[in-house]
Amino acid sequence: MNKRKFQFVGKALAGIMAFSLLLTACNKGSDTGKTKESESSNTTKTTVEASASGSETDGGEASANVDRDMIDISWMSVLHTDSPPSDEVIDAINKFANVNLTFQWIPAATVDERMNAALAGGSMADIVTMNRLTNATQRAALGSGIFWDVESYIKDYPHLAETSQERLDSVKVNGMLSGVPIVKPVARYGLVIRQDWLDKLGLEVPHTVEELEKVAMAFVNDDPDGNGQNDTYALIERNESWNVSFRQVAGWYGAPNKWGVTEEGKVEPWFLHDGYYQAMELYKKFYEAGVINSDFAVMEKNDQKQAAAQGKGGIVITGLYDARNYYNLAVDLGLEGEMKWALVNDMHIDGKEVRSLSDTNNGVGGVYAMPKSEVKDEAALKRILQFLDDMSSKEGFLLMTNGIEGVHYKMEGNKVINLDQEKWKQEVQALSGSRINELVTYEFDNDNPMVQESNKMILGNEAHAVYDVSPPLQSKTYDTLYSQIEKLPKDAFYKYVMGDLTMDDVKAENQKWLDQGGQQMIDEFTASYKELNG
Numbered sequence: 136m137n138k139r140k141f142q143f144v145g146k147a148l149a150g151i152m153a154f155s156l157l158l159t160a161c162n163k164g165s166d167t168g169k170t171k172e173s174e175s176s177n178t179t180k181t182t183v184e185a186s187a188s189g190s191e192t193d194g195g196e197a198s199a200n201v202d203r204d205m206i207d208i209s210w211m212s213v214l215h216t217d218s219p220p221s222d223e224v225i226d227a228i229n230k231f232a233n234v235n236l237t238f239q240w241i242p243a244a245t246v247d248e249r250m251n252a253a254l255a256g257g258s259m260a261d262i263v264t265m266n267r268l269t270n271a272t273q274r275a276a277l278g279s280g281i282f283w284d285v286e287s288y289i290k291d292y293p294h295l296a297e298t299s300q301e302r303l304d305s306v307k308v309n310g311m312l313s314g315v316p317i318v319k320p321v322a323r324y325g326l327v328i329r330q331d332w333l334d335k336l337g338l339e340v341p342h343t344v345e346e347l348e349k350v351a352m353a354f355v356n357d358d359p360d361g362n363g364q365n366d367t368y369a370l371i372e373r374n375e376s377w378n379v380s381f382r383q384v385a386g387w388y389g390a391p392n393k394w395g396v397t398e399e400g401k402v403e404p405w406f407l408h409d410g411y412y413q414a415m416e417l418y419k420k421f422y423e424a425g426v427i428n429s430d431f432a433v434m435e436k437n438d439q440k441q442a443a444a445q446g447k448g449g450i451v452i453t454g455l456y457d458a459r460n461y462y463n464l465a466v467d468l469g470l471e472g473e474m475k476w477a478l479v480n481d482m483h484i485d486g487k488e489v490r491s492l493s494d495t496n497n498g499v500g501g502v503y504a505m506p507k508s509e510v511k512d513e514a515a516l517k518r519i520l521q522f523l524d525d526m527s528s529k530e531g532f533l534l535m536t537n538g539i540e541g542v543h544y545k546m547e548g549n550k551v552i553n554l555d556q557e558k559w560k561q562e563v564q565a566l567s568g569s570r571i572n573e574l575v576t577y578e579f580d581n582d583n584p585m586v587q588e589s590n591k592m593i594l595g596n597e598a599h600a601v602y603d604v605s606p607p608l609q610s611k612t613y614d615t616l617y618s619q620i621e622k623l624p625k626d627a628f629y630k631y632v633m634g635d636l637t638m639d640d641v642k643a644e645n646q647k648w649l650d651q652g653g654q655q656m657i658d659e660f661t662a663s664y665k666e667l668n669g
Contacts, residue, residue: 203232203233203518203521204233204518205233205234205235206233206234206235206515206518206519206522207234207235207237208234208235208236208237208261208262208519208522209236209237209238209239209260209261209262209509210236210237210238210239210260210261210262210264210569211238211239211241211253211259211260211262211263211264212238212239212240212241212262212264212568212569213240213241213242213243213246213264213266213568213569214240214241214242214243214565214568215243215565215568216560216564216565216568218561218565219238219240219565220562220563220564220565220566221561221562221563223539223542223562224534224538224539224543224562224563224566225238227534227538227539228526228531228534228535231525231530231531231534232522232525232526232531234522237260238569239260240565241264243568246266246267247267247270250265250267250270250272250273251270251272251273254272254273254276255272257508259506259508259509260506260509261505261506261509261510261515261519262503262504262505262519262523263282263314263503263504263505263506264317264501264503264569265277265313265314265501265502265503265504266317266500266501266502267501268306268308268496268499268501268502268606271614274308277306277308277311277313277314277502277504278308278309278311278313280311281506281507281508282313282314282504282505282506282507283313283504283505283506283507283510283516284311284312284313285312285313285314285315285505285516285520286303286307286311286312288516288517288520289303289312289315289520291517291520292520292521292523292524293524294524294527294528294571294572295315295520295523295524295527295571297572298316298318298572299321299498299597301321301497301498301600301602302316302318302321302497302498302499303316304606304607305496305497305498305499305602305603305606305607306499306501306502306606306607307607308607309609310607310667312502313502313504314501314502314503314504314505315502315503315520315523315571316499316501316502317499317500317501317502317503317570317571318498318499318500318527318571318572318573318574319495319496319498319499319500319573319574320495320498320573320574320577320593320594320596320597321493321495321497321498321596321597321600321602322491322492322493322494322495322498322593322596322597322600322601323454323455323456323494323495323593323596324380324383324452324453324454324455324491324492324494324596325452325453325454325455325478325479325480325482325491325592325596326341326347326450326451326452326478326479326480326482327443327450327451327453327455327457327458327461327476327477327478327479328340328341328350328449328450328476328477328478328479329354329359329446329449329450329474329475329476329477330475330476330477331473331474331475332354332359332360332449333350333477334475335359335361336353336354336357336359338350338353340477340479341479341482342479342481342482342483343482343483343484343485344387344417344482344483344484344485345484345485347450347482348417350369350450351369351370351421351424351426351450352369352424352426354367354368354369354426354448354449354450355367355368355369355424355425355426359449360446366447367446367447367448367449368425368426368427368428368447368448368449369421369426369427369448369449369450370421370426370427370428370448370450370451370452371427371428371431371434371439371442371443371447371448371450371451372427372428372431372434372439372452373431373434373435373436373438373439374431374432374433374434374435375436376431376432377625377628377629378625379452379494380451380452380453381414381418381628382405382492383452383491383492383494384414384417384418384452385405385408385410385411385413385414386405386410386490386491386492386601387410387414387482387483387484387487387490388409388410388411388413388414388484389408389409389410389484389487389490390405390406390408390409390410390411390414391403391404391405391408391601391603391604392405392492392493392601392602392603393405393603393605394603394604394605394608394660395408395603395604396604396664400661400664400665401657401661402604402605402608402657402660402661402663402664403657404624404653404656404657406624406628406645407645412638412641412642415628415631415632415638415641416638418632419631419632419634422632422633422634423634427632428442428447428448432629432633439451440457440460440461440464441464441468443457443461443464444461444462444464444465444468444470445465445468445470446465446470446474454494455478455480455588455589455592455593456586456589456590456593458476458478458585458589459583459585459586459589461474461476462474462476462585476585478585478588478589478592480592480593480595480596481599488599489599490599490601491596491599491600491601492600492601493600493601493602493603496603496606497602497603497606498600500573503523503571505519523571526570526571527571527572527575529575529578531571532570532572532575532576533551534566535566535567535569535570536563536566536567536570536576537551537553537559537563538559538562538563542554542558543555543558543559543562543563544559548580549578549579549580550579550580550581550582551579574594576590577590577591577593577594604664605660607667608660608663608664608667609659609660609663610655610656610659610660610663611659612652612655612656612659613656613659613660616651616652616656617652617656620648620651620652620653623644623645623647623648623651624641624644624645624648626644627640627641627644627645628641
């Protein structure tokens with residue numbers, strides 16, 4: 136008989152109940168009890184024997200004083216694919232970790248509605264995927280005390296203990312770490328530059344902004360593609376520049392990542408920093424010299440990729456993994472496909488430090504939270520944390536990412552070789568959205584030298600990552616008003632670069648931002664920061 140290890144969360148409750156009901160329903164479950172077993176009558180449960188690999192993980196010895204007795208675990212997670220994983224893969228996880236795992240899948244398209252309903256009704260699983268930390272209901276729940284605060288436990292698990300303090304701090308709400316962080320690479324951005332153009336013009340790969348300017352001007356003026364025409368840009372930008380690539384450039388000049396703390400202890404946004412204005416001056420200079428494509432303010436992301444693949448420009452500030460995408464797209468477009476890309480992850484002002492701004496919300500994708508209503512005592516919590524730690528190991532990561540060795544993939548040295556892409560999509564792919572630690576990706580080798588190099592550099596960005604200080608802070612004004620007044624500094628940036636505003640005009644727009652609620656955000660964030668940091 137086919138054993139089902141998953142179930143779909145049904146239709147959302149008609150209307151979201153008041154948040155006070157959430158507290159009432161969940162606080163009733165705070166009494167101590169025995170290790171939790173799944174109570175679902177809709178799922179066939181199968182007991183499996185523990186395997187030897189379930190007794191310790193590859194990254195360190197088993198946690199002290201934590202057993203691996205069989206336990207039923209229900210997991211409410213988000214489904215990003217058309218269908219859930221196969222029973223066989225779930226059985227392999229059960230055998231590896233000595234658990235009986237039941238997934239409650241929430242389709243990604245309805246995650247806010249379904250999760251809000253589940254929280255309001257107090258109907259949750261042992262592990263709840265809270266991956267929308269800007270959602271008011273999820274954030275309020277994480278700060279309410281209905282989930283276990285796991286901060287004092289994390290250090291006892293070898294893989295979970297590797298989570299950086301910055302990541303831990305980023306997912307705290309009201310000072311509580313109400314779940315295990317979903318770890319992602321913290322800073323994936325850098326520069327991808329046409330190496331073949333550099334070679335043709337006798338130029339070296341730039342590592343300082345001063346060197347970058349020299350390369351950019353040569354790409355515009357010295358016919359790097361050799362077609363005899365003055366038809367190349369250097370830097371290909373798109374309409375999201377202000378929030379994405381330009382923010383990285385401002386970071387080179389010392390601007391904070393979205394929000395930072397001044398020497399006076401005030402929490403201020405990046406667009407009030409001197410480095411922000413210096414970066415704007417560089418962009419204006421580039422725009423006037425034809426370094427940046429003239430249509431950058433309206434260019435969509437896909438058009439930017441097409442332009443890079445077609446050789447219309449030779450520099451893109453983007454995720455370092457994009458170089459291989461540009462190359463592959465060029466081949467698909469029937470171009471010569473011989474373009475070569477150099478990757479740079481240490482761009483800086485000459486004499487200043489390397490700063491890589493996080494592009495992944497400080498390297499976290501939310502938390503896996505354990506409700507006190509479901510996980511009724513410390514023993515059960517520790518056993519679930521051990522499960523999450525096991526799944527953070529290399530072997531656990533491979534199960535959730537690649538499936539079963541010999542069935543879905545094989546190893547060649549330290550390289551993972553996919554055996555059947557279609558089979559993997561149908562039986563394994565859905566699990567990859569529930570991984571605990573995506574950094575394990577970068578511990579494996581890859582045949583593609585561009586992939587290998589980008590993986591190495593993305594992991595290397597951890598050492599000089601710049602974090603946004605605002606995620607654990609509280610500001611009601613920010614929550615209700617920021618998206619409305621953000622357009623003031625944002626629009627001023629584009630208009631200044633294209634010559635429609637002066638720098639005095641830009642600063643006047645930023646003052647409007649302050650007057651229309653920005654100053655209140657600064658005051659509230661600063662008060663919250665001082666409260667958390669003493």
